[in-house]
Amino acid sequence: MEKSKKLKQESDSILDALRIERTTLTQDEFAYKCGIPRATYYRWITGKTEVKLTLPQLKSLCRELKIERIDELPDDFSPHT
Template sequence: MAERNKRQRQAGDSPLEIMRIDRTTLTQDELAMRCGIPRATYQRWISGKTEARLSISQLKRLCEELKIERVDELPDNFAPIAPSE
């Protein structure tokens, strides 16, 4: 099995991407697939192009994959964090 390159967090990453990188070894595609979210939708969320609207089952699976025990651990917005000037 090929070794995965785990990308380092970067300034401007979305809070969802930061959690994915810090808490899993999953790629964006793998996380989206496991949560029943189309890859393009996931990418629009983390780029800030659209606001996340998850079904209850998607929310439960996302929390499970990210090892979130309480829904208030999820960020309010998945869009990238604007760099402070």
């Protein structure tokens, strides 16, 4: 049942949509693995603050999302409007 819940997840945030599509990690797990405080990740995916990544966070994010080339990253992680 847990797996089916994860498959039905949707998000207006491009970043969170990528997490759902490319990983099996929860928001908490993903944020932790990327070195991003959970509250910061939440503010990013809700559009409350602009995404500003450190280089180590960017590297971790790319590794977790299986992004190999910089042009595979979206230009903006803000929620869809």
